[in-house]
Amino acid sequence: xxxxxxxxxxxxxxxxxxxxxxxxxxxxxxxxxxxxxxxxxxxxxxxxxxxxxxxxxxxxxxxxxxxxxxxxxxxxxxxxxxxxxxxxxxxxxxxxxxxxxxxxxxxxxxxxxxxxxxxxxxxxxxxxxxxxxxxxxxxxxxxxxxxxxxxxxxxxxxxxxxxxxxxxxxxxxxxxxxxxxxxxxxxxxxxxxxxxxxxxxxxxxxxxxxxxxxxxxxxxxxxxxxxxxxxxxxxxxxxxxxxxxxxxxxxxxxxxxxxxxxxxxxxxxxxxxxxxxxxxxxxxxxxxxxxxxxxxxxxxxxxxxxxxxxxxxxxxxxxxxxxxxxxxxxxxxxxxxxxxxxxxxxxxxxxxxxxxxxxxxxxxxxxxxxxxxxxxxxxxxxxxxxxxxxxxxxxxxxxxxxxxxxxxxxxxxxxxxxxxxxxxxxxxxxxxxxxxxxxxxxxxxxxxxxxxxxxxxxxxxxxxxxxxxxxxxxxxxxxxxxxxxxxxxxxxxxxxxxxxxxxxxxxxxxxxxxxxxxxxxxxxxxxxxxxxxxxxxxxxxxxxxxxxxxxxxxxxxxxxxxxxxxxxxxxxxxxxxxxxxxxxxxxxxx
Amino acid sequence: xxxxxxxxxxxxxxxxxxxxxxxxxxxxxxxxxxxxxxxxxxxxxxxxxxxxxxxxxxxxxxxxxxxxxxxxxxxxxxxxxxxxxxxxxxxxxxxxxxxxxxxxxxxxxxxxxxxxxxxxxxxxxxxxxxxxxxxxxxxxxxxxxxxxxxxxxxxxxxxxxxxxxxxxxxxxxxxxxxxxxxxxxxxxxxxxxxxxxxxxxxxxxxxxxxxxxxxxxxxxxxxxxxxxxxxxxxxxxxxxxxxxxxxxxxxxxxxxxxxxxxxxxxxxxxxxxxxxxxxxxxxxxxxxxxxxxxxxxxxxxxxxxxxxxxxxxxxxxxxxxxxxxxxxxxxxxxxxxxxxxxxxxxxxxxxxxxxxxxxxxxxxxxxxxxxxxxxxx
Numbered sequence: 001x002x003x004x005x006x007x008x009x010x011x012x013x014x015x016x017x018x019x020x021x022x023x024x025x026x027x028x029x030x031x032x033x034x035x036x037x038x039x040x041x042x043x044x045x046x047x048x049x050x051x052x053x054x055x056x057x058x059x060x061x062x063x064x065x066x067x068x069x070x071x072x073x074x075x076x077x078x079x080x081x082x083x084x085x086x087x088x089x090x091x092x093x094x095x096x097x098x099x100x101x102x103x104x105x106x107x108x109x110x111x112x113x114x115x116x117x118x119x120x121x122x123x124x125x126x127x128x129x130x131x132x133x134x135x136x137x138x139x140x141x142x143x144x145x146x147x148x149x150x151x152x153x154x155x156x157x158x159x160x161x162x163x164x165x166x167x168x169x170x171x172x173x174x175x176x177x178x179x180x181x182x183x184x185x186x187x188x189x190x191x192x193x194x195x196x197x198x199x200x201x202x203x204x205x206x207x208x209x210x211x212x213x214x215x216x217x218x219x220x221x222x223x224x225x226x227x228x229x230x231x232x233x234x235x236x237x238x239x240x241x242x243x244x245x246x247x248x249x250x251x252x253x254x255x256x257x258x259x260x261x262x263x264x265x266x267x268x269x270x271x272x273x274x275x276x277x278x279x280x281x282x283x284x285x286x287x288x289x290x291x292x293x294x295x296x297x298x299x300x301x302x303x304x305x306x307x308x309x310x311x312x313x314x315x316x317x318x319x320x321x322x323x324x325x326x327x328x329x330x331x332x333x334x335x336x337x338x339x340x341x342x343x344x345x346x347x348x349x350x351x352x353x354x355x356x357x358x359x360x361x362x363x364x365x366x367x368x369x370x371x372x373x374x375x376x377x378x379x380x381x382x383x384x385x386x387x388x389x390x391x392x393x394x395x396x397x398x399x400x401x402x403x404x405x406x407x408x409x410x411x412x413x414x415x416x417x418x419x420x421x422x423x424x425x426x427x428x429x430x431x432x433x434x435x436x437x438x439x440x441x442x443x444x445x446x447x448x449x450x451x452x453x454x455x456x457x458x459x460x461x462x463x464x465x466x467x468x469x470x471x472x473x474x475x476x477x478x479x480x481x482x483x484x485x486x487x488x489x490x491x492x493x494x495x496x497x498x499x500x501x502x503x504x505x506x507x508x509x510x511x512x513x514x515x516x517x518x519x520x521x522x523x524x525x526x527x528x529x530x531x532x533x534x535x536x537x538x539x540x541x542x543x544x545x546x547x548x549x550x551x552x553x554x555x556x557x558x559x560x561x562x563x564x565x566x567x568x569x570x571x572x573x574x575x576x577x578x579x580x581x582x583x584x585x586x587x588x589x590x
Numbered sequence: 591x592x593x594x595x596x597x598x599x600x601x602x603x604x605x606x607x608x609x610x611x612x613x614x615x616x617x618x619x620x621x622x623x624x625x626x627x628x629x630x631x632x633x634x635x636x637x638x639x640x641x642x643x644x645x646x647x648x649x650x651x652x653x654x655x656x657x658x659x660x661x662x663x664x665x666x667x668x669x670x671x672x673x674x675x676x677x678x679x680x681x682x683x684x685x686x687x688x689x690x691x692x693x694x695x696x697x698x699x700x701x702x703x704x705x706x707x708x709x710x711x712x713x714x715x716x717x718x719x720x721x722x723x724x725x726x727x728x729x730x731x732x733x734x735x736x737x738x739x740x741x742x743x744x745x746x747x748x749x750x751x752x753x754x755x756x757x758x759x760x761x762x763x764x765x766x767x768x769x770x771x772x773x774x775x776x777x778x779x780x781x782x783x784x785x786x787x788x789x790x791x792x793x794x795x796x797x798x799x800x801x802x803x804x805x806x807x808x809x810x811x812x813x814x815x816x817x818x819x820x821x822x823x824x825x826x827x828x829x830x831x832x833x834x835x836x837x838x839x840x841x842x843x844x845x846x847x848x849x850x851x852x853x854x855x856x857x858x859x860x861x862x863x864x865x866x867x868x869x870x871x872x873x874x875x876x877x878x879x880x881x882x883x884x885x886x887x888x889x890x891x892x893x894x895x896x897x898x899x900x901x902x903x904x905x906x907x908x909x910x911x912x913x914x915x916x917x918x919x920x921x922x923x924x925x926x927x928x929x930x931x932x933x934x935x936x937x938x939x940x941x942x943x944x945x946x947x948x949x950x951x952x953x954x955x956x957x958x959x960x961x962x963x964x965x966x967x
Binding site (some may be wrong): 031045219361 | 613
C-alpha cells in the first residue's frame, strides 16, 4: 500500500479542516488569542519604554509641555496623512467595520493604530490603551480571516473574538473581556461566538502572564465592609459617580461636536489642542500626564489627600475630554477607570472624615468608584462588576459594587440617553445597531423584505409635478432626496390633498414642513430602518410615525438609500394573507 | 417585484497552498513576537529593578536624614516599579508609619501579607503599625507571626528583635504572665550577649520574677565582676523582693565601680534610702519607731490617695482628710502601740489598693510603691 507524501497528507488535512467549520473556528480562536495577546503585550511594553524615555526621572518641567504638544502634532499628521481610520478610541470603528464593512479592517489601519497610539500615549496624552487594543485585536482577526479566504460570515464572527483577546490582555481581565466584546462590539450577550471569544480571551491572558508574569492591573489591599451603614455611603458614591460620568460624557461629546465643525483642512492640527491643554495642565500638575494608572494604585492603597484627588478628578475629566475630542489616538476606557477611582476616593475621604469609625478608608471607595464610572460612562454594569472583581480578586466587593453601579447606571441612563459609543458613532454619521438589537436566530430581517426604491422626489419639485409621478402608485409615502441623498418622506395623500386645494405650485419641501407641523410629536426628520434590523423594528417604526413605507438606509450614511420596505411586504414576509389578495372565484359564497 | 439590493460581498476563497502559507506566516509571526516580547519584558524588568533600587536607596537616605515625606515618595516609586520586591513595600509602610499615617501603612502591608502571610518582616511591620494604633491584641498576634515567620537566612537578629519588641509591648501594658512566657524561651539563649542578658533579667523583674533576674545578673557578674550595671540590676531585683538592705549593698558596689556616677544611680540610691527609712516592717526597730514609721506610711499613703481621687471625687478626698486627721491624732486614742502599728499598716494597705485601682503609678510614689509591694508579699 502506498503511503501518500507528506505535502499531500497536509493538503488533505487542511482541506478537511476547512470543511469542518467548528474545528477551524477552535483553531483560529487559539491562534488569534495568542497573536493578539503578543501584539498587545508588545504595545504595552513599547508604550511604557517610550514613556520612560520621554519623561526621565527628575526631568525639567518644560518637557511636560513640549512632549505632549509634539506627540499630538506628530500623531495628528500621521492620522491625517496615512491612517485616517486609526483616529479615536477604536471601539466604534470596530463596530463600524463589523456592521458596515462586513468585518473588514485593513492591516494598514491596525499598524496605524499601533504606531499612532504608541506615540500618543508615550507622549503623556491621558487616553487609554484598551480601546485601541480592541481595534488592533479585531483588525488582526479580520486580516487573518480574510487572508485565509474565509467567508463573510466567518470574518464577521472572528472580529469580536479578536476584540475579546485584546481586551483580556490590555486589562488582564479575561471574563470581563468576553462580556465586553459581546456587549460593546456585537451588542448581543447571546451571540453564538461566545465559545470562541472565551477561548481567545483565555489564550491571550495566558500569553500575557507568560511574558509579564502574574501581575494584576492594580495591587489592591483586601476590601472589607466596616459596617452595614457604609452601604449608605456607597449609595452616595453611586449618585456622585453617575453624575460625574454624565458630566464627562456630555463634555466629551460637546467638545467633539465643536471640533467636528472646524474646517476639514484643520484635521491634522486639531490634536494639537489636546496636546497643548494636557501640557499646560501637566506643567502645574504632573499627575495629569498619562492615563494615570500609577495614581489609581496610590489611591487604591489608601494614599488619599482629599484636595489632591478632587483636583485630579476634575483635571482628568477636562484633559481626557479635550484630548479625545480633538482627535488624538487613544481610548476612554482607561481614563474612565482613573476618573472613577478619583471620584470614589473623594467620596470615601469625605465619608471617612465624617464617620471614621463606621467607614473604610478611601481606597475601598476608589475601587468601587472605578466600577461606578465604567457603569455610568460605558453603560455596562455587568461587565463593570466582573471587571472590578477580576482586578481585585476579592468577592466581598460585589455587594457595594452592585449597589453603586446600578445607581450610576440608572442616573446615567436618565440624564444621557445615548451610551457614549453610540453617541460617538452618531457624531460620525454612523447608525450602528444598538445594544440588545443584536441577532437572534430565526428573526426575520429587513433585508428579506427590501425592494427597489421608487424614484425619489426632489425637495424643490412642485406638488403638481409630483402628483403626476405618484398617481396610480401603490406607495403610500415617497422618498424625497436632494443631491446629497435622502432628506425625508412625503405622503401620497398629502400631495393629493394639496392638489385638491389648488396648491400645485407649492414645493415638496414646503409640503413636508406643513406635514411635520401637523404630525406634531410623531414627526421624525428622517424615518428609516437598516438592512440588518428585525422586521419587527420596521413595524414599530411604522407605528411610531404613521408611514407605511420606510426607506432602508446605509449604516455608514443614513442619507444613502438602499431600498424601501413596505407594510405589505412585511406582512407577506410574515405570511399574513391580505383581504385584497383573496381569490373570490374559489369562494362562491363570498 | 422585490429584488435584494445588498448582495453579500464575494469573499475570495484562498487556495489550500495560500491557506497553509498564511498559517505559516502567522505562526512565524507568533514565534517572532514571543521572542521580541520576552526580550523587551526582560529589558523592562531589569530597567525597572535598577531604577527601583536607586529610588529605594535615595528614599532610605532621606529617611535617615529625617526628610521622611520626601523619602516616602522615593520608596513609593521603588515599590511601584518593583512590586514583587516586598522589601520595598515594607520599607514604604514603615516610612509611612514614621510619617504618622498608621492607617495608610496598614493598607500597604495588607497586600504584602496576603501574598506572603509567613513573611517575618511584613508581620513585624504590621505589628509595629498596630502597636502605634494601640491595637495591642492584634499587634501581639502579628509579633508572634513575625517571631515564628520566615526570615531570610542569617536574619536571626531580626527574629530576636521582633521578640524583644513584643516583650517591650507586654512590659508597657503590664501583662506579666505573657511577658514571663515570652522571656522564658530566651532566658538561656547562649547567643545573647551580656547587654541583652541584662535586659532580659531586668524584664524578669518587671514580669514579677526577680529570682530569675538575680540568677542572670549573678551569672553576668561571674563573667565580669566589674559590671556595675549587673549590680544595679541585682539592687533592682532585691528592691522588688523587699530585701532593701541587699539592694543598698548592691548599689554601693555599683557606685564603687562607677566613681563618676550617673544620675540614675544616685536617684536609685536616694530611693533605696527612702524605702529603708520608711519601712515599718524592718527587723530590729524599736516599738515607738515602728509606730512612727507606720503612721508616716499611712500619712504618705493618704496624701497619695488624696492626690489621686481628689481630682476625680473631691467629696471623697474631703472625707479622707477628716478620717486621716482622726487616725493620725496620736497613740492616746489607740489601745496599744502594737495594735496601732498593725492598724496603720492595714489601713495604708487598703488605701493603697484603692489608689492603685483608680490611678496610674506616679514617679514620686516610688518608695511608697516598693514598701506596699513588700507588705503585700
